[in-house]
Every structure is written in structure tokens, then in C-alpha cells.
Amino acid sequence: MSRLPRRPLGRILAACLIVTLLAGCALLGPTPSFPAVVTPRTATVEHVDSYHGTQVADPYRWLEDDRSPETAAWVAAQNAVTESVLAAIPVRDELQERLTELWNYERQSVARRVGAGYVWSRNDGLQAQSVLVYGSEPYGEARVLIDPNAWSSDGTVALGGFVASPDGRYLAYSTSEGGSDWRTWRVKDVATGVDLPDVIRWTKFTSATWSPDGQGFWYGGYAAPSESDTLKGANTNQRVLYHRLGTDSAYDTPVFEDTANPNRIYSLEVTHDERFVLLYSRLGSASKWLLHVKQLDVPGARFVAIDDSGDNDLGYVGNDGDTFYFTTTAEAPRRRVVAVDRNAPGPSRWTDVIAEGNDTLQSATLFGDTLVLLRMRDARHIVTLGDLSGGPQREVVLPGLGRVSGLGGERDHAETFFAYTSFTQPPSSYRLDIASGQVEELWRPDVPFDPEDFVTTQVFASSAVDGTSVPLFLVHKRGLEPNGERPVYLYGYGGFNVSMTPSFSVARIPFLEHGGVYAHAVLRGGGEYGEEWHAAGTLERKQNTFDDFHGCVDWLKSAGWSRSDRIAIGGGSNGGLLVGAVMTQRPDSIACAVPAVGVLDMLRYHEFTIGWAWAGDYGRSDNPDHFPFLYAYSPLHNIRPGTAYPATLIMTADHDDRVVPAHSFKFAATLQAAQTGPEPALIRVATKSGHGAGKSVEMRIAEAADKWAFVLRALEQE
Numbered sequence: 001m002s003r004l005p006r007r008p009l010g011r012i013l014a015a016c017l018i019v020t021l022l023a024g025c026a027l028l029g030p031t032p033s034f035p036a037v038v039t040p041r042t043a044t045v046e047h048v049d050s051y052h053g054t055q056v057a058d059p060y061r062w063l064e065d066d067r068s069p070e071t072a073a074w075v076a077a078q079n080a081v082t083e084s085v086l087a088a089i090p091v092r093d094e095l096q097e098r099l100t101e102l103w104n105y106e107r108q109s110v111a112r113r114v115g116a117g118y119v120w121s122r123n124d125g126l127q128a129q130s131v132l133v134y135g136s137e138p139y140g141e142a143r144v145l146i147d148p149n150a151w152s153s154d155g156t157v158a159l160g161g162f163v164a165s166p167d168g169r170y171l172a173y174s175t176s177e178g179g180s181d182w183r184t185w186r187v188k189d190v191a192t193g194v195d196l197p198d199v200i201r202w203t204k205f206t207s208a209t210w211s212p213d214g215q216g217f218w219y220g221g222y223a224a225p226s227e228s229d230t231l232k233g234a235n236t237n238q239r240v241l242y243h244r245l246g247t248d249s250a251y252d253t254p255v256f257e258d259t260a261n262p263n264r265i266y267s268l269e270v271t272h273d274e275r276f277v278l279l280y281s282r283l284g285s286a287s288k289w290l291l292h293v294k295q296l297d298v299p300g301a302r303f304v305a306i307d308d309s310g311d312n313d314l315g316y317v318g319n320d321g322d323t324f325y326f327t328t329t330a331e332a333p334r335r336r337v338v339a340v341d342r343n344a345p346g347p348s349r350w351t352d353v354i355a356e357g358n359d360t361l362q363s364a365t366l367f368g369d370t371l372v373l374l375r376m377r378d379a380r381h382i383v384t385l386g387d388l389s390g391g392p393q394r395e396v397v398l399p400g401l402g403r404v405s406g407l408g409g410e411r412d413h414a415e416t417f418f419a420y421t422s423f424t425q426p427p428s429s430y431r432l433d434i435a436s437g438q439v440e441e442l443w444r445p446d447v448p449f450d451p452e453d454f455v456t457t458q459v460f461a462s463s464a465v466d467g468t469s470v471p472l473f474l475v476h477k478r479g480l481e482p483n484g485e486r487p488v489y490l491y492g493y494g495g496f497n498v499s500m501t502p503s504f505s506v507a508r509i510p511f512l513e514h515g516g517v518y519a520h521a522v523l524r525g526g527g528e529y530g531e532e533w534h535a536a537g538t539l540e541r542k543q544n545t546f547d548d549f550h551g552c553v554d555w556l557k558s559a560g561w562s563r564s565d566r567i568a569i570g571g572g573s574n575g576g577l578l579v580g581a582v583m584t585q586r587p588d589s590i591a592c593a594v595p596a597v598g599v600l601d602m603l604r605y606h607e608f609t610i611g612w613a614w615a616g617d618y619g620r621s622d623n624p625d626h627f628p629f630l631y632a633y634s635p636l637h638n639i640r641p642g643t644a645y646p647a648t649l650i651m652t653a654d655h656d657d658r659v660v661p662a663h664s665f666k667f668a669a670t671l672q673a674a675q676t677g678p679e680p681a682l683i684r685v686a687t688k689s690g691h692g693a694g695k696s697v698e699m700r701i702a703e704a705a706d707k708w709a710f711v712l713r714a715l716e717q718e
Contacts, residue, residue, distance in 0.1 A: 001597070002605065003103070003269075007169055008622075012286050015092060018342035021076075025337070030199070031590070032678030032679055033647055033649065033679060033713055033714045033715070033716055034062070034678075034679065034713060035083065035715075036451060036678075037085055037086070037670045037680035037681070037682070038081065038480035039078070039081050039085075039458055039678050039681065040074065040077040040078060040081065040672075041671035041672075041673075042060060042063075042074065042672070042673070043062070044059035044060065045059060045060075045061060045062055045068075046059070046060065046337070047061045049603070050583060051603065051621055051622075051627050051631070052624045052627055054631070055629070056333075056476070056603065056631070056637065058604075058666075059082050060665070060666040060669045060670065061352065061666075063099050063662055063665040063666050063669065064232075064660075064662040064665075064666075066231065066232060066654065066661060066662060066665075067228060067693070071665070072227055073571075074665070074696040075093070075654070075665075076585040077685065078682075078683050078685065079685055080666065081682065082649075082659075082682040082683060082684050084357065085680060085710075086684075086706050086709055086710065087458040088342070089709040089710070089712075089713045091336060091708075091712055091713070092705055092706065092709035093709050093711065095510050095704070095705040095709055096701065096702070096705040098509075098510050098513070098566065098699055099506075099507065099510060099701045099704050099705055100126070101448055101449055101507055102447065102449065102506045102507075102509055102510070103125065103126060103445045103526075103697055104121065104126050104448070105125050105426075105445050105446055105506075105702055106122070106124055106125060106445055106446070107121075107122070107125075107130065107171035107426075107427070107445055108120055108121065108123075108139060108429060108443055108649075109121040109122075109124050109130070109427075109429075110405065110417050110418060110419045110429055111139065111417050111429065111442075111631070112164070112408065112417075112456050113168075113294075114134065114164040114168045114171070114190065114191065114411065114412070114641060115167060115168020115169065115241055116136070117134055117135060117136050117168070118134070118135055118137065118138050119132060119133065119134050119145060119162075119164070119171070120132075120133060120142075120435045121133070121137065121140070121159075122142070123697075125714045126697055126698075127149055127697065128148075128149055128154075128155025128696035128697055129148035129155055129157075129158055129159065129699060130148075130159075131144055131146065131147045131149070131687070132144075132145045132159065132162065132173075133145055134190060134336055136419065137431070137440055138431075138443075139429065139443045143193075144193075145171070145188065145190065145193060146159060146162070146173060146188065146263050148175070151175065152177075154688065154696070154715045155696030155699075156177065156178050156179070156688045157175055157177050157178075158175065158179075158695075159173060159174070159175060159176075160173070160174035160175055160176045161173065161174050161182045161386065162389070162397070163207055163208045163209070163210065163217070164190070164210075165210045165214035165217075166210055166212055166214050167275070168190060169189070169190060169191070169214060169215050170187050170188065170189060170190065170196070170212070170214065171187070171190055172185055172186070172187050172208035172217055173185070173186060173187075173188060173225065173260050174186075174203070174208075176690075177655075178654075178655040178688040178689065178690060179655045179656065179688070179689045179690020179691060179695060180230075180231065180657050180690050181204050181205070181609070181610070181657050181658055181691070182202065182203070182204055182230070182657070182689070183203045183204060184199065184200065184203070184207075185198075185199070185200040185201075185208060185219065185243075186198060186199055186200075188247060194394055196245060196246070198242055198245060198246070198249065199241065199249060200219065200249040200252070201224070201249070201480075202221055202222050202223070202225070202438070203219055203221050203222070204220075204222060204235055204238075204610070205220065205235075205238070205265055205487050205610065205698070206219050206220035206221070206238075206266070207219070207268070209268040209269060209270060209277070210270070210427045211242070211270070211277075212270060212274035212296065213297075215244060215245050216243050216244035216245055217242070217243055218241065218242050218243075218255060218268045218277070219239050219240075219241060219243065219355070220238045220239070220240055220265065220267070221238065221239055221252070222235060222237065222238055222239075222268045226610075227712065228244060228656070231609075231655060231656075231657040231660075232452065232608050232609060232657065233608075233609065234606065234607065234608065234609065234612060235550075235609050235610045236262040236263055236612070237257070237259075237262045238257075238258040238264065238265055238266060239254055239255075239256070239259065240254070240255040240256040240266045240268065240279070241253060241255060242255050249659050250629065256303065257278060258281070260646070261283065263283050263612055263613065264282065264283060265281065265282060265283075265613065266279065266280065266281050267279075267281075267289075268280070268488050269316055270296075271316070271318075271319050272318055272319070272366075272410060272411040273299055273319065273321075273383060274296070275295060275296055276293050276294065276295055276296060276307075276319070276342075276545075277293070277294050277296055278291060278292070278293050278316055278478055279291070279293070279294065279303055280314075281410065282310075283613075283616070284651070286627050288309075288310050288311060288312055288313050288329070289313055289314060290305075290308045290310060291305070291306040291307050291308070291314045292304060292305050292306065292308070293306055293324075304342075306324070306340060306342070306345045307345065307347065309347070311330070312328050312329055312347065313328060313329045313618065314326045314327070314328050315327040315328070315363070315364075316364035316464075317337060317364045317365070317366050317371070318368070318411055318653065319342075320339060322342040323339055323340070323341060323342070324340045324341075324342055324345055325337060325338070325339055325340075325353060325364075325366065325388070326338055326340060326369070326402040327361060327363065327364050328350070329373075329530075329531050330350065332355075332356035333356075333530040333532045334356050334358070334359070334360040334361060334529070334530035335356065335359065335360065335361035335362075335530065336352060336353075336354055336355050336356040336361065336373065337352070337353040337354035337361070337373075338350040338351060338352060338353060338363050339351045339388075339562065339570065352369075352384060352390065353388055353390055354371065354373065354386055354390060354393075355390070357375075358377075359375040359376060359377045359382065360375060360376040360377075360499075360527065360528065360529055361373060361374075361375050361501065362374045362375060362376055362381075362527075363407065365408060365416065366388075366411055367409060367411060367413055367414070367416065368384055368411065368412070368434065369387050369388045369389075369396070369410075370386070370387055370434050370435075371385065371386040371387060371388070372385060372407055372416060372432070372434070373385070373386055373393070373548075374404060374407060375528075376499060376501065376528055376529075377526040377529075378471055379460065379473075379499065379500065379501055379502075379520075379522045380401045380402060380403070380458075380501060380502060380642055381398070381402065381403050381404040381501055382395060382396075382398070382465040383395070383396040383398060383404060383407070383418075383432075383539060384396065385434070385437050385627050386625045387459070387685075388513070389645075394437050394684035396432065396437055396439060397439060398420060398427075398439070399420055399422075399425065400422055400425070401422060401456065401458070401502060402422030402423075402425065402501070402502045403419055403420070403421050403422070403501040403503050404419070404420055404571065404632070405419045405421075405427075405500050406418035406419050407523060409447045413434075414433070414434055414435065415432060415433055415434060416431075416432050416434065416528045417429060417431055417432070417442075417705075418430055418432060420454065420634070421502070421503055421504045422502045422504060423454075423456045423473065423475045423502050423503070423504060423508075423518070423520070424451040424454045424456060424475065424504070424505075425451055425504060425507065426444075426445045426447050427443045427504060428441065428443065428444040428445065428486050429443040429444075430442060433650065447506065449509050450515075452478070452479055452513055453473060453476060453477060453478055454476065455475070455477075455478045456473060456475050456502070457474050457554070458472070458474075458476060459471075459472050460472065461521075461548075461551045461552045461554070461700050462551050462554075463544065463547045463550075463551040463679040464546075464547040464548075464549045464550035464554060464689035465543075465547045466544070466547070468524065468536075468544070468548065469519075470521065470522060470524075470552060471522035471528070471549055472519060472520070472521050472550045472552050472555065473502060473519070473520040473557040474517060474518070474520075474536065474561075475508075475512065475518040475519075475520070476512060476518070476521055477512060477515065478512075480515070480517070481559045482559060482560035483560070484560050484561075484562065484563060485562060485563055485566050486515070486516070486517050486561050486562050486566060487514070487515065487516045487517065487562070487566065487568075487711075487712070487715040488517045488518075488519055488556055488561060488562045488566060488567045489511060489515065489516060489517070489518055489519065489568045489569075489570060489711060490519040490521060490549070490552055490553065490556065490567060490568070490569045490570070490588045491518070491519065491520050491569075491570050491571055491575070492520075492521040492523050492548075492549050492552070492571050492575055492578050493522065493525075493526060493573075493574055493575040494523030494525035494526055494537055494545035494548065494549070494569055494574070494575070494578055494691050495523060495525040495526065495538075495545065495574035495575075495577075495578075495599070495617055496525070496526075496534075496574060496614070497526065497527035497531070497534040498523075498526055498527060498574075499526055499528045500520065500522055500523075500526055500527075500528065502520070505641070507694060507700065507701075507708075510704075510707050510708055511520050511711070511712070513679070514708075514712060516563060516712075517562070519552065519556060521548065521549055521552045523537065523545050523549060523578070524536040524537035524541075524544045524545050524669060525537025525538060525542070525544070525545040525550055525574075525617070538616070538617045538618075539617070539618070539619050539626070539629070540619070540626075540629045542617075542618065542629065542633065543629070543632075544587060545631060546578065546581045546582055546633065547577060547581050549569070550582060550585070550589070551568070553582075553586075553589050553590060554569060554589075564589055564590060565591045565715070565716075566589065566591060566707055566715050567590045567591055567715075568587075568590065568591060568592035568593070568594065568711045568714060568715060569581060569582060569583065569590050569592070569593050569594070570593070570594035570596065570711075571594075571595065571596065571598075572595075572596035572597050572598070572651075572702075572705075573596070573597050573598065573599065573658070573659055573691065574599060574617075575595075575596070575597050575598070576595040576596050576597055576598020576599060576600065576659070576663075576664075577595075577599040577600060577602075577635065579593050579594065579595040579598065580593075580598050580600045580635025580636075581633050581638075582594045582637050583595075583614040583635075583645060583646060583648065584635050584638040584639055584640075584645075585633070585638070587643060587644065587645045587646055588644070590646050590683070590713055591646050591647065591714055592646050592647045592648070592649075592710070592711055592714035592715060593645075593646050593647070593648045593649075594648075594649050594650075594707055594710070594711065595635075595648070595650055595651070595664075595667070596650075596651040596652070596658050597651065597652050597653065597656055597658070597664070597689075597691050598635070598650075598652075598659065598663060598664060598667070599611075599618075599659050600634075600635045600636050600637045600663040600664065600666070600667040601634065601635075601637075601662070601663050601666060601667070601669060602621070602630040602631075602633070602634035602635075602636070603621040603627075603630060603631065603634055603636075603637065605618070605659075605663070606620050606621075606622075608660065608662070609657050609660060610658065610659045610662075611613070611659075618630065623635070630680075635667060636663075636666055636667050637672060639670045639671055639674045640668075640674060641673070641674040641676075642674070642676050643674060643675070643676060643677070644675070644676055644677025644678075644679075645671060645674070645677055645681065645716070646673050646677075646679055646680070646711070647679035647680055647713075647714035648669060648671060648680070648681045649681065649683075649684060649706075649707065649710045649711075650664045650668050650671075650681075650682065650683040650684070651683075651684045651686075651703070651707070652664035652665075652684075652685055652686070653685065653686060653687075653690055653691070654686065654687050654688070654689065655684060655688035655690040656690045656691045657690065657691075658690070658691035661685065664685075666684060668681065668682075668683035669708075679714070681704070682710075684703075684705065684706060712714035
């Protein structure tokens with residue numbers, strides 16, 4: 001193990017400020033999009049790791065220590081250079097002004113029934129954080145229940161999540177500071193708006209599941225980490241605990257833990273009839289949920305397995321006594337709904353309620369005997385109504401090609417609420433009458449732009465190697481035609497069974513108004529076409545995801561929309577990995593890359609926080625069968641000295657404890673040292689910010705203005 005040589009902080013700062021001229025031989029190559037940019041030279045250490053006989057240097061290992069003064073000095077020097085470049089782009093101020101205008105519109109979330117009333121979030125436009133309100137009717141007069149804006153002066157403390165007790169008397173809610181995944185839970189009396197004294201700390205990747213009596217809840221908790229490990233230490237040994245209201249959380253009752261499998265993550269759910277509690281557990285994001293059930297009205301009852309094979313995903317829909325209804329991937333990669341006898345639960349005994357179809361089933365919710373089914377058809381949502389007899393289904397009429405969220409509720413409810421959004425329609429709220437299937441629009445925001453000025457189309461590209469059909473959405477000004485040189489921003493994700501359905505982002509509008517084309521790729525590794533589509537972008541097949549994205553780049557050119565020097569690519573988290581892999585594999589195919597909070601060091605990602613949980617999708621470098629394919633595409637390890645890379649803006653945050661900023665730090669330092677082309681390689685490190693959730697509106701506006709200013713400049717559109 002090596003470490004940075006001990007030097008006074010002043011010398012470290014001086015070393016960071018030694019500059020390397022990136023313009024190099026610019027006169028011999030393409031005309032640069034930016035004036036000559038100088039970046040700090042990053043100190044190196046002699047550190048080499050051995051992976052199954054392969055020696056791999058890690059000269060910037062010292063940047064993994066995100067709490068050291070040396071790293072802080074490096075970040076400050078990098079941010080100073082990045083800010084100087086961004087500040088010199090004239091269009092940034094215009095973008096900041098337009099984004100502030102666009103963001104200044106009222107936003108409201110889907111209403112949820114709580115007791116005799118409803119709760120929903122509301123933001124008047126430029127509030128740092130949305131406010132949770134309570135009213136007798138959705139979107140009518142309401143009183144403030146929780147105002148996160150009162151928790152901090154800079155808007156960096158956010159509401160994480162909330163769950164109402166069965167009778168609606170209490171609301172358990174969580175808070176997040178500085179964008180961290182760590183959550184602190186409290187309990188509010190809904191009638192009085194007063195917090196109870198209960199406080200539960202050091203929880204992650206969990207919700208609160210109330211017991212039927214409304215006097216306490218289950219949750220997943222961790223032991224308090226050391227100060228140095230708070231934002232980067234591995235998150236293991238989660239336990240299921242029960243907190244009874246009015247007691248000290250230090251004495252919460254352990255309910256379930258598996259010391260033999262410290263990497264398990266847990267989730268609980270109480271059945272609609274309040275007779276059972278379901279316990280889900282899995283070893284990582286790509287593994288299947290194991291499901292156990294415990295009868296609550298039988299003293300001393302234990303958790304009994306419904307399915308502990310690890311081969312199938314099960315999602316609770318409802319139950320009639322001992323007959324349970326689940327969605328499952330068992331013998332159905334695109335999911336089906338099955339009936340399961342709790343007393344004889346073997347998969348061979350499961351019977352179809354809703355058989356697998358051509359469309360991918362995303363969720364099912366039971367109201368009475370009616371099933372509300374949310375499906376995906378070529379990555380856009382459709383909603384159908386079925387029943388427990390498996391009879392014909394009715395399709396609900398939706399406003400267009402878009403995304404649906406919500407559709408929750410209790411079995412005895414006669415209605416459900418949902419939000420609908422598309423690339424050009426901001427989230428709007430609707431009521432679905434279960435009996436008639438009629439949809440009623442309740443509320444639509446008034447955003448200062450005209451959605452009719454833009455058009456969305458769906459096309460299908462071919463993956464670069466095996467020709468797989470890859471859905472691609474295109475969004476642009478109405479009447480805009482291909483001319484071979486349109487500025488394009490191509491976005492993708494492609495991982496963890498996440499489905500990239502259409503969604504609205506007000507931050508995207510200025511790019512479209514500047515004549516840009518937003519291209520949204522649907523890649524293998526996601527969940528849009530079921531488990532087979534997901535599996536095709538995992539482990540040794542991960543290159544398929546990158547090839548799909550390469551194919552989208554190629555299609556944009558062959559279809560006459562753009563050319564290499566007019567295409568930017570972007571993505572965050574697993575999408576940051578995508579961008580890092582694509583730009584290092586084919587750097588000359590694009591003009592600009594924006595990898596955000598990316599997983600970029602594929603040999604060490606599992607060493608930090610929850611990274612170990614991603615091994616089902618990625619594999620692990622300590623496995624000799626996995627190391628070769630990880631090393632072959634790891635963005636950090638495939639940067640080649642002497643290569644001309646596209647203009648790159650790496651974006652991360654100092655409180656990101658999902659994908660630790662060391663990924664971006666090391667990638668930036670390596671890219672800057674290798675770059676021989678004329679374009680800049682910059683990194684933007686946000687402070688008091690995390691992986692994405694909980695950012696204040698001010699932070700979102702500043703981030704979007706910086707990104708689009710950089711992209712437009714790189715594509716020479718400003």
C-alpha cells in the first residue's frame with residue numbers, strides 16, 4: 001500500500017498548480033472548440049496492484065482519500081480551472097437566466113391517501129426543496145406538513161421519503177444531508193404537525209414499514225460508521241430492526257439478520273389484510289429477491305420461505321387469505337402474475353393469473369378484484385385493467401407516448417392517482433376510476449415554454465456489432481430536418497434492469513431551443529424488454545451496452561442528422577460508466593463527453609460504500625473469470641497516452657456516497673495526463689452535494705447551465 005509522500009500543504013498546492021498545456025500541437029490538428037486550457041498537474045505515487053498475475057498501476061490512488069488536505073487542494077485547483085473556462089463561455093449567463101425562468105413554475109407530486117385526507121409535495125417554483133402538504137382533497141387547499149427549506153440556510157438538507165401509519169395518524173419521514181445516502185428518520189403527528197421525540201440514525205437503502213397497530217415500524221439499519229468511513233466505507237451487515245414509538249432507538253429490537261451473508265439488503269411489506277409481513281432480501285442489485293412471510297396474528301410465528309431459491313423475482317400484489325398474488329420473472333422474462341398457496345409455495349405449484357405477454361410487465365396493483373397493470377411497449381408505458389380470473393384486459397387511454405408513475409393505493413380504494421409525463425410534457429396529475437377505467441386530469445403545471453413547439457419520434461438503430469435493434473427517441477424543434485450537422489446530445493444508461501422510459505426535464509429545454517436534438521437511447525442492460533434484455537448487458541456481455549450506444553452514434557450520422565464534431569454524449573452513474581467506456585473506445589466518433597457521477601474504476605468500485613452490490617451486473621476484479629472483461633473496458637484503465645480525446649466535462653460531488661468521487665478524480669487526472677488533442681479535460685466537483693437526490697433548485701440550475709454551456713461550446717453552437 002502506497003501513500004502520497006508527506007509534504008507541507010503549500011508544496012502540494014504548488015504542485016497542483018503546475019500546469020500542462022493541453023493545446024499541445026493544436027495547429028497541426030482540428031481547430032479547437034475552446035481557447036487553450038491549462039489544467040493542474042496531478043502528483044503521482046508508485047502503486048501497483050496485482051490481479052491474477054496482471055500488474056496494474058494506480059498512480060492516483062491517493063485521490064481515494066476524499067478527506068485529506070491534499071485531495072481538498074487538488075479539488076480546489078481543478079474547480080478553479082473549470083470555473084475559469086465555463087465563466088468565459090458567453091452563453092452561460094443566458095442559459096442561467098433562461099433556466100431560472102423555466103424552473104420558476106409550480107410543481108406538485110402525485111397525491112397519496114393518508115387517513116381521511118391526502119398528502120403531496122408542492123414547490124412554488126424556485127424553492128430550494130419541495131414542501132409536503134396535507135389537504136382534504138388532492139391539489140386543493142392544504143396546510144404545510146413538512147418544510148425542508150427550514151432545515152438549512154442553503155437548501156442542502158432534503159426530505160428523503162415518508163410513509164404514513166395505517167390509520168394516517170403518524171408520518172415517518174427521513175432526511176438527507178448534503179446529498180448523502182445516509183437517512184435519519186423521525187415521526188410527525190399529522191393532526192398537530194409536531195414531531196415526536198423519536199429519532200433513528202444510520203439507515204440506508206430502506207424505508208419504514210409500519211406494523212398494523214400503528215405503534216412502530218420496521219427498517220433496515222447499520223452500525224454507526226467511523227468518521228473516515230462515513231462517505232466511503234463499505235455498507236455491510238444491514239439488520240432489520242423494529243422501532244416502537246416513544247422508545248430510544250438505541251434499543252430497537254433486532255428482527256432479522258444474516259451474519260453468514262453480511263451483504264444482504266432487506267425490505268419489508270405488510271399485506272393489505274394486515275395478517276402477514278413479507279421479508280424480501282437479496283445480495284445485490286442484480287440478484288433476485290428471496291421472499292419469506294411471517295403471520296402476525298399468531299404469537300411466536302417465524303418467517304417461512306415462499307421462495308428462497310434466488311432464481312426468481314417476486315413482487316407482492318395482494319392476497320385472499322393464504323392465497324397470495326405476485327408478479328414474477330419465473331419462466332417469464334417479461335413477468336407474469338401468479339397465484340401462490342402460502343402453505344404449498346413451491347414454484348411448480350404457482351398458477352397463472354395474468355400470463356406473460358409481448359409487453360414487459362412493470363407492476364401490478366390490486367383494487368378489489370381489479371388489477372391495474374403497468375406495462376412497457378418499446379420503452380413507453382401503457383396501462384391495462386385486468387382481473388383475478390385472467391379475463392380480457394381493457395387498455396386505459398393515456399395522453400400520449402410517455403411515462404406513468406404512482407398507481408398506488410389500498411385494495412378497498414375505488415380510485416388511484418398517477419403522474420404522466422413525456423419528453424415535452426411536465427409531470428401532470430390524473431385520477432383513474434377503477435370501475436370505469438376513465439382518466440380525469442386533476443392538475444397540469446404551467447411551464448414557460450410551449451410543448452407544441454417540439455416533437456418526439458421513435459426510431460430504431462442497430463447495435464454496432466451484432467445488429468440488435470436499439471430503440472432511440474429523438475426530441476427537437478418542430479420542423480427541424482436532418483442536415484448532417486445538427487448538434488446532438490445523446491443520453492443513455494443501460495444497466496441494473498432500470499427502464500429508461502420518456503421523462504420530462506426542464507433543464508433540457510434550453511438545448512432544444514438552441515436547435516439541439518436530444519437523443520435518448522434504450523440500451524441492453526436495462527429492463528425495457530424484460531430480464532433477457534437486462535442480462536444481455538451484464539457481466540461478460542456488458543460490451544453489448546456500449547456497442548448499442550456506438551450503434552446509436554452511427555445511426556445519427558447515417559440518417560443524416562449529425563456528424564462526429566456535432567455529437568455530445570452524456571449519462572450519470574452507470575450512465576457515467578457508459579460515457580467513459582464509449583469515449584475511450586471510440587474517441588474520434590464524438591466531439592464532447594459529459595460523464596456524471598460515473599463508475600469509472602471497474603477494478604476497485606466494489607471496495608466502496610454499496611459498490612459490492614453491483615457485482616451481479618458488473619462482476620468483480622477479485623474473481624479471475626471476471627477480471628479480463630472488466631479490465632478490457634474499465635474507462636480509467638483504457639485511457640491511452642498520446643490520444644486525442646473529445647472535450648470532456650466530468651461531473652461529481654463531494655458527498656456522493658453512492659459512487660464515490662474518487663472514480664471521477666482518478667479518471668480526470670489520468671485523462672488530463674494522456675490528452676494530446678486540443679480539447680479540454682475538466683472536472684466539476686459540486687460541494688455539499690451527492691449522487692443526485694435532494695439537490696436544491698439553485699444547485700440544479702447552476703449544474704445545468706454549466707453543462708449546456710460546455711456542450712454548446714464544444715459543438716460550436718454559441
